[in-house]
Amino acid sequence: MGKSLRREEAGAAVGNGSSGLVEGTMRGSFPSRNTVTDQTRIRNFSIIAHIDHGKSTLADRLMEKTGAVSERDMREQLLDSMDLERERGITIKAQTVRLDYTASDGEGYVINLIDTPGHVDFSYEVSRSLAACEGALLLTDAVQGVQAQTLANAYLAIDAGLEVIPAINKIDLPAANPDRAAAEIVNILGGSANDIVRMSAKTGAGIDEVLETVVRDVPPPQGDPDAPLRALVFDSYFDAYRGVVCYVRVVDGHLGSGDSLRFMATKEVHDADEIGFLTPKFIPVGTLGPGEVGYLITGVKEIDRIKVGDTITEARTPATEALSGYAEPKPMVFSGLFPTDGDDFEKLREALEKLRLNDASLAWEPETSKALGFGFRCGFLGLLHMEIVRERLEREYDLDLVATAPSVAYQVTMPDGSVTEIKSPQDLPESIDRQGVAEPYVKAMILTPSEYVGPIMELATKRRGIVGNMNYLSPERVELDFEIPLAEIVFDFFDLLKSKTKGYASLDYEPADYREADLVKVDILLNGQPVDAFSAIVHRNGADHYGKKMTGRLRGLIPRQLFDVPIQAAIGGRIISRETVRAKRKDVTAKCYGGDISRKKKLLQRQKEGKKRMKMVGSVEVPQEAFVAALKVDDDS
Amino acid sequence: MTPTEADAYSTSAAAYVHVPFCSSVCPYCDFAVVAGRDDLVDRYIDAVCTEIMTSESWRPLEAIYFGGGTPSHIDPLLLGGVLDALSLKHGISADAEVSLEANPEDFDATRATALRSLGFNRVSFGAQSFDAGVLVALGRRHQAGQIESSVRAARDAGFENVSLDLIYGTPGETTNSWSDTLSRAIDLDPDHISCYALTVEPGTPLGRAVRDGAEAPDPDIQADRYENADKVLNAAGHTRYEVSNWSRPEHECRYNLNVWAQGQYEAYGNGSHGYRDGVRFRNIRRVDAYVRAVESGKTQRSGNDVIESWDAEIDRLFVGLRRVVGVAPGPGVTAFLTSDSGRRLLDAGVVNMVGGRLTINRPLLTDEVHRCVIDLEAPECTPTQIQ
Numbered sequence A: 001m002g003k004s005l006r007r008e009e010a011g012a013a014v015g016n017g018s019s020g021l022v023e024g025t026m027r028g029s030f031p032s033r034n035t036v037t038d039q040t041r042i043r044n045f046s047i048i049a050h051i052d053h054g055k056s057t058l059a060d061r062l063m064e065k066t067g068a069v070s071e072r073d074m075r076e077q078l079l080d081s082m083d084l085e086r087e088r089g090i091t092i093k094a095q096t097v098r099l100d101y102t103a104s105d106g107e108g109y110v111i112n113l114i115d116t117p118g119h120v121d122f123s124y125e126v127s128r129s130l131a132a133c134e135g136a137l138l139l140t141d142a143v144q145g146v147q148a149q150t151l152a153n154a155y156l157a158i159d160a161g162l163e164v165i166p167a168i169n170k171i172d173l174p175a176a177n178p179d180r181a182a183a184e185i186v187n188i189l190g191g192s193a194n195d196i197v198r199m200s201a202k203t204g205a206g207i208d209e210v211l212e213t214v215v216r217d218v219p220p221p222q223g224d225p226d227a228p229l230r231a232l233v234f235d236s237y238f239d240a241y242r243g244v245v246c247y248v249r250v251v252d253g254h255l256g257s258g259d260s261l262r263f264m265a266t267k268e269v270h271d272a273d274e275i276g277f278l279t280p281k282f283i284p285v286g287t288l289g290p291g292e293v294g295y296l297i298t299g300v301k302e303i304d305r306i307k308v309g310d311t312i313t314e315a316r317t318p319a320t321e322a323l324s325g326y327a328e329p330k331p332m333v334f335s336g337l338f339p340t341d342g343d344d345f346e347k348l349r350e351a352l353e354k355l356r357l358n359d360a361s362l363a364w365e366p367e368t369s370k371a372l373g374f375g376f377r378c379g380f381l382g383l384l385h386m387e388i389v390r391e392r393l394e395r396e397y398d399l400d401l402v403a404t405a406p407s408v409a410y411q412v413t414m415p416d417g418s419v420t421e422i423k424s425p426q427d428l429p430e431s432i433d434r435q436g437v438a439e440p441y442v443k444a445m446i447l448t449p450s451e452y453v454g455p456i457m458e459l460a461t462k463r464r465g466i467v468g469n470m471n472y473l474s475p476e477r478v479e480l481d482f483e484i485p486l487a488e489i490v491f492d493f494f495d496l497l498k499s500k501t502k503g504y505a506s507l508d509y510e511p512a513d514y515r516e517a518d519l520v521k522v523d524i525l526l527n528g529q530p531v532d533a534f535s536a537i538v539h540r541n542g543a544d545h546y547g548k549k550m551t552g553r554l555r556g557l558i559p560r561q562l563f564d565v566p567i568q569a570a571i572g573g574r575i576i577s578r579e580t581v582r583a584k585r586k587d588v589t590a591k592c593y594g595g596d597i598s599r600k601k602k603l604l605q606r607q608k609e610g611k612k613r614m615k616m617v618g619s620v621e622v623p624q625e626a627f628v629a630a631l632k633v634d635d636d637s
Numbered sequence B: 001m002t003p004t005e006a007d008a009y010s011t012s013a014a015a016y017v018h019v020p021f022c023s024s025v026c027p028y029c030d031f032a033v034v035a036g037r038d039d040l041v042d043r044y045i046d047a048v049c050t051e052i053m054t055s056e057s058w059r060p061l062e063a064i065y066f067g068g069g070t071p072s073h074i075d076p077l078l079l080g081g082v083l084d085a086l087s088l089k090h091g092i093s094a095d096a097e098v099s100l101e102a103n104p105e106d107f108d109a110t111r112a113t114a115l116r117s118l119g120f121n122r123v124s125f126g127a128q129s130f131d132a133g134v135l136v137a138l139g140r141r142h143q144a145g146q147i148e149s150s151v152r153a154a155r156d157a158g159f160e161n162v163s164l165d166l167i168y169g170t171p172g173e174t175t176n177s178w179s180d181t182l183s184r185a186i187d188l189d190p191d192h193i194s195c196y197a198l199t200v201e202p203g204t205p206l207g208r209a210v211r212d213g214a215e216a217p218d219p220d221i222q223a224d225r226y227e228n229a230d231k232v233l234n235a236a237g238h239t240r241y242e243v244s245n246w247s248r249p250e251h252e253c254r255y256n257l258n259v260w261a262q263g264q265y266e267a268y269g270n271g272s273h274g275y276r277d278g279v280r281f282r283n284i285r286r287v288d289a290y291v292r293a294v295e296s297g298k299t300q301r302s303g304n305d306v307i308e309s310w311d312a313e314i315d316r317l318f319v320g321l322r323r324v325v326g327v328a329p330g331p332g333v334t335a336f337l338t339s340d341s342g343r344r345l346l347d348a349g350v351v352n353m354v355g356g357r358l359t360i361n362r363p364l365l366t367d368e369v370h371r372c373v374i375d376l377e378a379p380e381c382t383p384t385q386i387q
């Protein structure tokens, strides 16, 4: 009953406030306390899993089952609303939705679910989501069984003190082996294989059981309704009309529409212009009580003024202690982005600023390259993130970009003992001008069928990995833990791993520490001129191999020009390898008489369009792809 | 041929007549041709004559070119009828060059005599190669011996101007077989030789075969062959005057010199292109559609491009640079020399300034120069200088 009342208020709020924003004068016009849901009737949980194990599809079924979305509005992976998410079929940003469910005990429950991304680049989204929940539904694909992110996300949930509810998905598939998957899960979480829900997000089998298990096993929130307000901002995004929209989880007390709020970390005070919950439509309400999840709009337009992880309290009767927030996601890889047309520099800056409104993990600083001109050194969470950002910049902002080979951040100890961080190989001082260099290491975990342990060990060792534990999840599946330089795995390691294991192994990693290493900068010279954008930092033992691979690769990528183009790799002036792109000898149409002139001109014009994807580096035309593609050198290791 | 003589062709009047019929279609050919439609020949020639008679009359033609297809494939009398129509409509100068393309597979003394007496005075044979294997690879139906007999027949009939077309760089051709083809061609003492690199055109059977993995011609090998041809032909008294054309002195193809000097030319028949009074025009490409259009009194044109002043200047460079004499100074040349890519080409020695004229020094890189030319921009302050 309480809920239906709130729906009516929602209508009133929309009707009164123009553009859906509730003005300050509306304050007090809602009965505030008597409408919030009792905490015993609230269940908050995240769906977590390895990539593609069916989280978003399960969310679809749950929304359908509980009537959150009408059949007419339903479409696959409804919560994946960004174009890129739909095209790639993956979740990039976590999404929240509130469901009303009448359980078999006859009681009505409010269920807040958060669908999370499975890709390792976006695992910080999982951590944030977990902080707003009491439970986590851990999905495992019945065909693939436990994979690296299944394990990694399960540990995240356990460490966050959440109740983890396992479920096995895709039992409809002919190759499904739910018993094996169940046994693997029991090895991680304990419990009994018989208690694990088996379901299909595709056919809908077992969905009722999922809902019942969530109601039964996810602990209800236990906030203090009488304490001062404490609510966690667990996500935010920028909306062109409404400004910054925060997703909040009320922990203690009540968050009322119109309240004057203090953001404890930023120390800013803003009014709650509108609050409400997502069904997934925005439904404004008067109050959010303890344990509830919803959104908050304050009228703030600048995304940087709201910090995700911040605690909101009431300005007049503030709480004394903030909730434990979370660390900002740290960029792991860095790449230079340069407009092909130098005039687009400002346009690129504006586009980056706009993207950042919805992607706080994106960081950049201006970078100047002798070869590529003015651009930005951008930090990304990983290669997928980098690819997505670049694609969005080019597509949504109509930019034509050259991306340089990604690198990691190094810590350089200078002669005076001070330490500076460099994010670009070209910033590495010559070896006589530094005391040392340290590189980032990660803790990596590979889950693999046991027959591939040998090849994987070999691969990891070749990449300077130090193999640690080996755990058998089942007789056939092994977890391998090791420490390895980030630079060695971030680019092509995953592809190699997949190809060495017929696609069966999966990888997860998290930052560990920095360690000193004997690193050198390998420069690439085109036509005798060093091209800063091609420089890379590599381990001394691998430098020769790298130089050879790189020059060979570039020889294949750089088209023949009007003159011979020597390509050299060098360490501090010493040439370690050399290749030559021979001058083009023939580029001519054999016949050109009266008939062909218009057609011929069109053909040449088309060839020219192709050439626009080239960047002049000195007097050499280099295809834009070369700057990144050249780095994927290790096809034989 | 001096530059002045070459440029003088810009004021001549010429005409092209397309004859699309062939006995079969060669796998590399992407011209507007048909095979097995000889039933259409009479109607086609009627249509061409109608097109001529309904075109705007001009001044006496100084060069006429029957290309194809294979003009020699059809009854010479039909070609004579077309010449009559041209003569009636525009007149033909007493010393006009009247060329036709001929296929050695069906050329003999009777045909040669008939053609010569109808007024043709230049014949260009699609010889392609003297290597039997290469001829098969090219899908040609004639043998090397037929080239020799055809040239003899033409000479005997009184053709004082004979040309041979050769193709180099066919997969399977060797350095020796190409040298041999060149020397056997030279032995026939032609007045003119064209050497074309085998080109893989998309949409042809060869194009599809290469796309599906068949061996493609190697551009470096083709460059070798070209350089070899230039050396051998020069030694035999044939001087190159255009990218793919060599001749004895005074035996350049006048019809083509007209095109490259940006002269005007009428064009008749399916798929033909002409240039008159500042308009480039083209005809419907399909033979049957062309015939039907003319018969029903509808337009046979499939496109008109009005060439505005700056475009005409670009075109002057575009076509003129294919000639060894290059192009005379003008706003286009100035724009070229002041453009980034133009300067790069000059620095790399691909183009040259010779006696004030812009010339291409490395003919095998002509397209590289052309890509620069098509994008040149008119100098802003001097629009009136451009004719």
Ligand SMILES: Nc1nc2c(ncn2[C@@H]2O[C@H](COP(=O)(O)OP(=O)(O)OP(=O)(O)O)[C@@H](O)[C@H]2O)c(=O)[nH]1
Residues within 6 Å of the ligand: A049, A050, A051, A052, A053, A054, A055, A056, A057, A058, A077, A089, A090, A091, A092, A116, A117, A118, A119, A169, A170, A171, A172, A173, A199, A200, A201, A202, A203
């Ligand atoms: N046969 C079958 N296919 C399923 C099932 N659940 C999901 N899928 C398919 O698996 C693929 C991935 O599903 P998603 O729901 O996008 O997976 P996800 O876990 O959200 O993926 P990320 O968000 O990228 O980590 C899609 O093609 C789904 O249609 C199932 O129960 N049975």
Ligand code: SF4
Residues within 6 Å of the ligand: B021, B022, B024, B025, B026, B029, B030, B031, B033, B068, B069, B070, B103, B126
């Ligand atoms: S003979 Fe000439 S025009 Fe006819 S198909 Fe062969 S190449 Fe083409």
Ligand SMILES: [Mg+2]
Residues within 6 Å of the ligand: A055, A056, A057, A080, A090, A091, A115, A116, A117, A118
């Ligand atoms: Mg998803």
